[in-house]
Structure formats: C-alpha cells, structure tokens
Amino acid sequence: MRYLTALMLSLAVTAFAAAETKKGTPEVKSISALAFGPNGTLFVGDPVAAAVFAVETGDTKGTSTAGLKVEKVTDQIGSLLGVTAKDVTVNDVKVNPATGNVFLAVTRGKGPDAKPVVLKVAGDGKLTEFALKDVAFTAAPLVNAIDKDKERMKQVDAITSMGFANGKLIVAGLSNEDFSSTLRVIPFPFGDAGKATGVKIFHGAHGRFETQAPVRTFTTYRIGDAESVVAAYQCTPLVKFPISDLQPGAKVTGTTIAELGNRNVPIDMFVYSKGGKDYILMANTARGVMKVSTDKFAVKDGITQKTGEFAGATYEKVESWSGVEQIDKLDDTHAIVLMKTTGSTTLASVELP
Amino acid sequence: MIFSILLLALAADPTIRVAAGKTVEVTGLPDTVKTQTPEQLAALVRVTVAANDAGTSLLGTHAVKDGTLTFTPRFPFEPGVTYRVSAGTATHEFTLPKPKAEPATVTLIEPTADKLPENTLRFYLHFSKPMAKGDIYKYLTLTNDTDKKTVTVPFLELEQELWSPDQKRVTIVIDPGRIKREVKPLLDLGPVLEKGKTYTLTVAKDWLDANDTPLAAAFHKTFTATAADRDAIDPEKWAVTPPKVGGRDALSVNFGKPLDAALVRRLVWVEDAKGTKLDGTVTLDKTETFWRFTPKAAWAAGEYNLTVATHLEDPCGNRVGEPFEVDLLQPVGRTVETKTVTRPVVVK
Numbered sequence: 001m002r003y004l005t006a007l008m009l010s011l012a013v014t015a016f017a018a019a020e021t022k023k024g025t026p027e028v029k030s031i032s033a034l035a036f037g038p039n040g041t042l043f044v045g046d047p048v049a050a051a052v053f054a055v056e057t058g059d060t061k062g063t064s065t066a067g068l069k070v071e072k073v074t075d076q077i078g079s080l081l082g083v084t085a086k087d088v089t090v091n092d093v094k095v096n097p098a099t100g101n102v103f104l105a106v107t108r109g110k111g112p113d114a115k116p117v118v119l120k121v122a123g124d125g126k127l128t129e130f131a132l133k134d135v136a137f138t139a140a141p142l143v144n145a146i147d148k149d150k151e152r153m154k155q156v157d158a159i160t161s162m163g164f165a166n167g168k169l170i171v172a173g174l175s176n177e178d179f180s181s182t183l184r185v186i187p188f189p190f191g192d193a194g195k196a197t198g199v200k201i202f203h204g205a206h207g208r209f210e211t212q213a214p215v216r217t218f219t220t221y222r223i224g225d226a227e228s229v230v231a232a233y234q235c236t237p238l239v240k241f242p243i244s245d246l247q248p249g250a251k252v253t254g255t256t257i258a259e260l261g262n263r264n265v266p267i268d269m270f271v272y273s274k275g276g277k278d279y280i281l282m283a284n285t286a287r288g289v290m291k292v293s294t295d296k297f298a299v300k301d302g303i304t305q306k307t308g309e310f311a312g313a314t315y316e317k318v319e320s321w322s323g324v325e326q327i328d329k330l331d332d333t334h335a336i337v338l339m340k341t342t343g344s345t346t347l348a349s350v351e352l353p
Numbered sequence: 354m355i356f357s358i359l360l361l362a363l364a365a366d367p368t369i370r371v372a373a374g375k376t377v378e379v380t381g382l383p384d385t386v387k388t389q390t391p392e393q394l395a396a397l398v399r400v401t402v403a404a405n406d407a408g409t410s411l412l413g414t415h416a417v418k419d420g421t422l423t424f425t426p427r428f429p430f431e432p433g434v435t436y437r438v439s440a441g442t443a444t445h446e447f448t449l450p451k452p453k454a455e456p457a458t459v460t461l462i463e464p465t466a467d468k469l470p471e472n473t474l475r476f477y478l479h480f481s482k483p484m485a486k487g488d489i490y491k492y493l494t495l496t497n498d499t500d501k502k503t504v505t506v507p508f509l510e511l512e513q514e515l516w517s518p519d520q521k522r523v524t525i526v527i528d529p530g531r532i533k534r535e536v537k538p539l540l541d542l543g544p545v546l547e548k549g550k551t552y553t554l555t556v557a558k559d560w561l562d563a564n565d566t567p568l569a570a571a572f573h574k575t576f577t578a579t580a581a582d583r584d585a586i587d588p589e590k591w592a593v594t595p596p597k598v599g600g601r602d603a604l605s606v607n608f609g610k611p612l613d614a615a616l617v618r619r620l621v622w623v624e625d626a627k628g629t630k631l632d633g634t635v636t637l638d639k640t641e642t643f644w645r646f647t648p649k650a651a652w653a654a655g656e657y658n659l660t661v662a663t664h665l666e667d668p669c670g671n672r673v674g675e676p677f678e679v680d681l682l683q684p685v686g687r688t689v690e691t692k693t694v695t696r697p698v699v700v701k
Contacts (some may be wrong), residue, residue, distance in 0.1 A: 032513050048518055072406060079402050079409035083431050089487055091513075108428060110485035111563025112520040115428060129412055129427070154522060154615065158513035176515035176524040177615045179474060179670045179677070205535035210679045212670075216511075234509060235530035236538055262530075262538045263506050285510065 021189075025133045026053045031105040031116040034094040035162040035169065037188055042096075042103060043169055044118070044132070045159035050143045052162070052171060054190060056136040062099030063123035066334050068349040070125045073338070077119060080127060081108045085345075093326035093338050093347070102328075102336050102347070103130065121347065140190040142171065161268075164188065165220035166227055166243055172215035174234065181212035185246045197248035201241075203233055204253045211235075213254065219269045219280065223297045230257070230280060230297070232266035238313070240297060255302035258292060258312035260284075270329040272352055281318075281335065281352065283327040289318040291353050318353045369438045369445035377424040379440045386417050398422055403435040403446055411436075433565070457482035457562040459572035462554065463614040464668045466640035467575065470582040471546040472532050474670040474677070476525045477615060478556065483520040483563040492560040493525065498575070499550040507531075507545040520563060522615075532669075534678060546578040582610065586673045588661050588696055595698050598654045603636075603645035604698060606659065611641040613666045620662040623648070623698070626655055641668075658695040 026044070033045035040060060044053040070076065074085040081088065092105040102121040107114045118130040142157065157173040157180075164170070171184040182198040203213030218231035226242040231254060233239060239254025246252065260266065260282075269282040271294070280292040292315040302312075325345075326338035334349045367381040379398050386394065394415035401407050412427035422440075430436060433451040437444060461479040495504040508525050515524035530538030531545050546552060556572040590609055596602035604623060614637060623631045623646055633648040663673040670677035673694060 047513070075405045076409050079405040080412050080427075082400075082402060082411045082426050082428050082436070083434055084402060084404050087431070107486075109431075109563075110487055110561075112483045112518060113563075114486070127409075154517035154519075155619075156516070156518060158511065158515055160511070160513055174511065174513070174515070174526075176517065177613070178664055178666050179526075179529070180664065203533070203536075204681075205533060208680060208682055209534050210681055211529075211533050211677060234526075235528070235533050235536055237536070259537045262541050265510055265512075267512060285512075 021056070021136050021138050023134060023136050026055065026135070026137045026139060028053060028116055028132050030114075031107070031118065032091050033159045033162045033171075034092045034103055034105045034118075035164050036094055036096050036098075036103075037164045037169065040096055040098050041188075042094075042118070042130075043162055043164065044105070045162050045171060046116070047156050047159045047173070050157065051139050051141045052159075052169065052186065053132075054138045054140070054169075054188065055132065057096065057103075057130065059096050059099050059101055059120070059130075062096070062101040065095070065100045065102055065121070065123045065330060065336065066349050068102070068121065068123065068125060068336065068347065070121060070127070070347040072344050073127075073347040074345045076127055077104070077106055080119070080129070081106070081117060083108055090326060090338055090345070093328055093336060095328045095330050095336050097329075100330060104347075138190045140169075140186045142173075142184055161215065161217040163218060163220055163229075165229075168243070168246075170218070170220075170229065170243075170246070172218060172231070174214045174216075179212055179214070181214045183215055183246065183252075185248075197246075199246045199249075200251045201231075201233075202251060202253040203235060203237070203239070203256075210253065213239075217266050217268055219271055221271045221278070221280070221294065221297070223294075230269070230271075232260065232269070232282070236260050236262070236264055236266075238292070239302075255299075256312070257297050257299060257302055258315065260290070260315075267325065268327045270327070270335075272329055272332070272335075274352060281327065281329075282315075283324045283337075289321040289324050289327070289353075290315045291318055321350065321353075367440045367443045369440055369443055371430075371445075371447050372423075374430060374449050375425070377438050379422040379424075379438075379443075380420060382417075382420070382422055382440070384420075386420075386422060389417070391415055394422060398424055398438065398440045400424055400426065401437050401439075403437045407437075451564070454482075454562075454564050454566060456566045456569040457484065458569045459556050462556075462572070462574045464611050464641060465614075466611055467577065468579045469546070469576050470580065470669050471544060471548045471578040472581040472583070472669045472677070473546060473578075474527055474529065474532060474668060475613075476527075476554065478523050478525060480521050480523075480562070484516075484523070485561045485563050485565070486514055486516060486520060489514055489523065489560070492557040494555045494557070495545070496553050496555065497547075497550055498553055504545055504552070505542070532677075548578050548580050551575065551577045582667060582669045582671065583676050583678060584610075585671050585676045586612065586665060586667060588659075588673060588694055591696065593659060593696060593698055595700055596652050598652050598700050601648055601651050603647045604657075604659070605646075606644045608642050608644065611668060612644075613668055614641050616665050617641065617644060620665040622646075622660050624658045624660050624695075626657070628658075630660075631657075652700045654701050655699075657698045657700060659698050660693050660695050662693050663691060 030048040035043040040057045042055045074088045077088045078085045089107040104119040106117045120130045161172040169186045181201045213233040215231045237256045238258040241254045265285040267283045278294040282290045323340040370378045399410045432449040435448045458481045463477040490510045495507045553575045558571040592607040594605045636645045
C-alpha cells in the first residue's frame with residue numbers, strides 16, 4: 001500500500017503535475033478522441049498514457065469554414081508528416097465551436113512507435129500543426145494507480161468518445177481485457193489528480209437481463225427538464241440517462257429509446273435543430289448517416305417489451321452521405337465530415353439534412 | 354521579382370545532401386539566404402513526399418549556418434518513403450533503406466481450449482512482433498465448419514482497436530449484441546456461436562506487421578462450441594493445493610473452468626499474513642484452468658491468502674460473484690461489492 005501511495009504521489013508530481021495550469025509540453029503518447037470545452041479548451045484523450053489533457057488552444061479567431069472542402073486530405077496530411085496516406089489515421093475530427101476551426105487527431109504510422117499529432121484546418125483549407133509544445137495545459141489521469149507489473153502493462157482502456165457538459169468531461173471507453181462499463185466523469189477545471197469518478201453503466205433487456213454496457217459514443221441533450229446523456233451502447237441500442245445520475249460509484253441503467261438496427265456501428269453523434277425540431281445526427285459504419293427524431297426521447301419506460309407498442313425513436317437514413325468516418329457540428333446549418341470514397345478522403349463542410 | 358532574382362542566383366545549381374538520414378543540407382545557395390525569413394527559406398528549399406501531391410511540403414525547420422541551409426523534418430524521415438528535395442533548379446530524390454526483417458507469426462490464440470462456450474466473449478491474438486494498427490477486421494474470418502458457411506460480422510468492429518501498447522497482442526470481442534439475451538441483434542441475426550457446431554477462426558496471411566511485412570503464414574484455430582457458461586466465478590469452489598514448507602514448490606489452483614488468460618495472470622495473487630504480495634512467477638496450464646504460483650523465496654510456515662480481484666472474468670465475461678448477465682427474475686442478485694475476495698492457505 002505504501003508502495004502504491006508513493007507511486008500515486010510520484011505520478012501526481014511528475015507526469016501530471018498538479019491540477020493547476022502550467023505551460024509546457026504534455027507527454028501525449030496517443031490520441032484517440034478530442035472534445036472542446038469552454039474558451040477554446042481542447043481535451044485530448046490519450047488511452048496509452050491513460051490520461052486526458054486539457055490544452056488551452058488560444059484559438060479565438062477563425063474565418064468561416066462553412067465552405068470548407070479539402071480533397072485528398074490524408075495525402076496532404078501525409079505530405080506534412082513525411083509519410084504516404086496509408087500511414088495516416090484520422091482518429092477524430094472536432095470543431096472548435098468558438099471559431100469554427102477544425103481540429104484533427106491524427107496518428108502518423110501504424111506501429112507501436114506511431115506518433116500522435118493534432119492538426120488545425122482553417123477556413124481556407126490550409127492544414128497546420130497545432131503543436132502540443134509550450135502550451136498551457138492540465139491533465140487528469142484515468143486510472144488511480146499505475147502498476148508497473150509486466151502483465152498490467154498490456155492493459156489499455158480505449159477511449160471511444162468524450163464530451164463536455166455541465167462543467168464535466170465525460171469519457172467513455174472499453175478495456176482490452178475486461179468488459180467493464182465504466183463511464184468516467186471529471187469535473188473541469190480538473191481538480192486534484194485522480195479525481196475521475198467511475199459510473200457503471202448497465203443495459204436492461206426487457207426488464208429481465210441486466211448486463212454491463214460500455215458506451216461506444218454519446219452526446220448530451222436536454223430531455224424535458226433533465227440534461228441527459230444520449231448514448232449508443234456497444235450492443236447497439238440508443239439509450240438515455242440523466243447527467244445528474246452520474247454520481248461517484250453509481251450504477252446507472254440506461255432507458256432504451258431506439259433500436260438502431262443490426263450490424264450498426266455508431267461512430268459519432270450530435271444534436272441539431274431544423275424547422276423547429278431537434279434531431280440527432282449519427283454517423284455509422286454500416287448504415288451511413290442517420291437522422292434520428294428526438295420526438296419520443298421523453299418516453300418514461302423506453303423499450304422494455306419484446307412486442308411493446310413503443311417502437312422507439314424513428315430515424316431516416318441520409319442517402320446522399322456515404323463513407324462518413326467522422327462527423328461534428330459546425331454551426332446551426334452545417335456539419336464537418338470526413339468522408340472516404342474510393343481512393344480518396346475528403347474533409348468538407350456539408351449542409352445539415 | 355524577388356523570386357526571379359533568386360532563380361537567377363540559383364542557376365549555379367545548389368548541392369543537396371542528406372546528412373546521416375536525418376537532415377537535408379543544401380549548399381551553393383546565394384549569400385542572400387542569410388537574411389531570408391523562415392517562410393522564404395521554406396519556399397526556397399522544399400522537401401515533399403514524392404508519391405503525394407507536390408503542393409504540400411514536410412513540416413520542419415529551415416536554418417542557415419556558414420552558407421549551408423539545413424532542413425530538419427518535424428518527424429524523422431521514414432525508411433521506404435521516397436522524398437523529393439527542390440532547391441531552385443536542383444532536385445534530388447532519396448529513400449532511406451528499409452531494414453529487412455523476418456515476417457511475424459501468430460504465436461497463440463487464447464482461450465487455448467478447443468471447446469469453447471457458445472457465449473464466449475473475447476479472444477486474444479498474440480503475435481511474435483509488433484503489428485500494424487488499423488483495418489484489422491478484414492484479416493479475420495470466422496467460419497462455421499459444420500454448416501460450411503462464413504459467420505457474418507461476428508466481431509465488435511471498433512474503430513479504436515484493442516491493442517496492447519507493444520502491439521503484439523490484440524483483443525477481439527464477439528459482438529455483445531449477439532451474446533446478450535433478448536437484445537435485438539441476437540433476436541434478429543442469431544448467435545455467433547451455437548452449441549455443438551465447429552468453427553474456425555482464421556487470421557489471414559496478408560496482415561501486415563509494423564514494418565509492413567505480411568505474416569509468415571495464415572493461422573487457424575478450430576474449436577467446437579459447447580453450452581453457454583452463465584455462472585459467476587466462485588473462488589470458494591476452487592481446488593487449492595498448498596505447497597510444502599521450506600521449498601519453492603508451486604501453490605496450485607484448479608479453477609474448474611478456464612478463466613480469462615490476461616486477467617488471471619494479474620488479478621490472482623498470494624499475500625502473506627501481513628497482507629504483503631509475494632514475489633514470484635505465475636504459469637497457466639491446461640487451457641487456463643490451472644494456475645501455479647512459484648515464489649521467489651522458499652515458503653515459510655504460516656498462513657497466507659490467495660487473493661482474487663472481483664473484476665476477474667472468464668472468457669464469457671462472468672465475474673467473481675456476478676455473471677455476465679444478471680437474471681433479475683432469479684432470486685440471486687448481484688452480491689459482491691468488495692474489490693477482492695480471499696481464500697486462506699496454510700503452509701506447513
């Protein structure tokens with residue numbers, strides 16, 4: 001125990017420093033997810049370092065990216081990083097809501113020594129590196145103790161999605177060893193290192209079976225009076241739960257509000273309004289982009305019966321968008337998408353359906 | 354205007370050299386380079402990836418010292434990639450040689466048993482070398498040998514692939530929507546594995562390692578599906594054989610069923626009476642049903658604890674005191690709230 005405490009202390013002092021903002025170079029080892037917080041704060045989810053870094057981007061000005069279209073974007077990124085497109089992976093695309101500038105989480109290379117890079121795309125389509133060097137940042141570890149045990153070193157929690165709401169950063173992930181369903185909630189500004197609290201997320205099927213249910217991707221949305229998380233589970237249903245339920249050590253069972261169909265792999269989602277109604281736009285690997293009506297989200301019991309009258313929220317497939325790999329909301333009428341078509345990947349602004 | 358003057362001045366053809374495979378050095382440039390801004394230098398000497406569109410240059414820094422312009426790339430030049438350097442009228446292409454390496458092999462797939470419960474949740478694929486991340490699901494096929502057909506999308510195809518940091522082990526999860534009962538994918542598509550049928554998991558030969566070399570050979574794991582295992586792990590039922598005092602015999606445990614190979618290596622350990630974890634080595638045997646702990650130091654007489662973290666799982670995701678699926682209509686609910694449970698072991 002003493003050993004552990006010492007380790008945690010050294011962790012707090014060296015790798016993550018105190019929670020107060022300092023200027024320097026965060027030791028980012030990998031980036032699988034990005035999210036924006038207040039005042040241009042960029043959250044960088046690093047599964048290998050098992051931490052989230054909150055970086056002050058200073059990104060306060062932008063020219064409109066509403067007409068953005070960058071063709072062969074992975075070739076261009078490769079050119080910047082000195083590799084061919086096959087060694088470029090775009091892990092996440094996020095828009096800074098304050099400026100409309102687009103930030104990309106990129107990995108250069110495919111091996112264990114691959115390098116994480118953040119790139120910024122402005123309205124003119126020009127790509128520049130947002131260097132994680134000499135920046136003001138804070139960090140929050142996602143595990144309470146790092147064990148130097150050789151076997152323990154193989155364990156990684158993939159970060160599948162991050163979002164910021166109500167002053168809290170919510171981090172969803174999946175372990176490469178156990179089927180844990182922990183959603184981590186970190187108040188921001190980050191408090192003392194190690195203050196991420198875990199909430200166990202469950203899935204109740206037809207009122208009978210209850211299972212752990214890791215979240216694949218989510219967004220936040222106000223349903224009735226409750227600021228809520230709308231999430232897609234790894235086992236596919238779309239569920240909701242109030243953010244206020246995300247208390248330390250809590251066990252939360254999501255209410256199923258839609259069945260998304262089989263072989264459906266949700267990648268990203270966000271909420272937008274059109275014609276006075278709210279929708280969730282969701283990108284999937286198998287079913288393209290889905291526009292989900294939020295009309296029935298307020299339902300109390302959700303889908304609990306096999307042949308219940310409530311069939312869940314309805315959705316339509318957005319036929320014109322295919323090969324969408326990443327999606328984020330740009331403004332009230334546009335989204336930024338990363339689309340893969342035969343032999344080429346395009347980053348573009350598209351009008352919301 | 355400035356540009357044309359530069360071109361004229363460059364007519365003498367600068368000399369381009371790759372220094373130690375790390376930087377590009379250009380000599381024979383006009384004296385005016387001393388006063389150029391970094392942007393002007395970047396426009397004067399451009400390094401691009403030959404295979405890509407020439408419009409974008411590599412990130413890096415340009416510096417002039419003693420008449421030599423040095424370009425240091427932001428990331429090291431990658432072996433096997435051809436780069437083009439343009440300095441006025443002079444151009445030069447270079448490719449750093451890729452080290453030749455033996456191809457990687459699949460060394461092991463866990464669970465190692467050839468009979469697996471039909472609700473098996475995950476496999477670990479072990480490789481002899483670090484592998485390339487990305488697009489891995491296209492290299493995996495699960496065939497139902499009994500019915501002679503390929504199982505459609507059996508795995509959870511995560512964009513964030515579940516690699517160990519050294520990229521020598523990847524975790525493959527069977528779509529939990531086709532394991533969990535009363536869930537739509539299972540109701541509509543049926544299970545991935547069915548009791549009594551034989552399956553082969555094939556790893557294709559063209560899976561590339563981190564050095565872009567395909568595997569030495571394809572790998573096949575054939576197994577027969579057995580009845581679902583929906584039982585929580587119960588350490589009280591384990592057969593524990595205490596070692597003899599004075600020697601370094603193994604303390605051995607028979608779990609009665611296979612446990613998750615990765616978790617069991619780190620979530621079961623031995624503590625002395627003071628609660629200190631003993632140093633030693635763990636080996637697994639008999640398709641992950643047997644666990645042996647050989648201590649570093651000889652056993653002293655006394656009481657020990659076999660300690661088990663309750664998030665230990667079997668390959669079907671059942672935990673200590675908590676099955677993968679909790680049947681809420683059954684009187685037995687979730688009972689374990691503690692983080693560890695212990696079994697006393699007396700060495701005499």
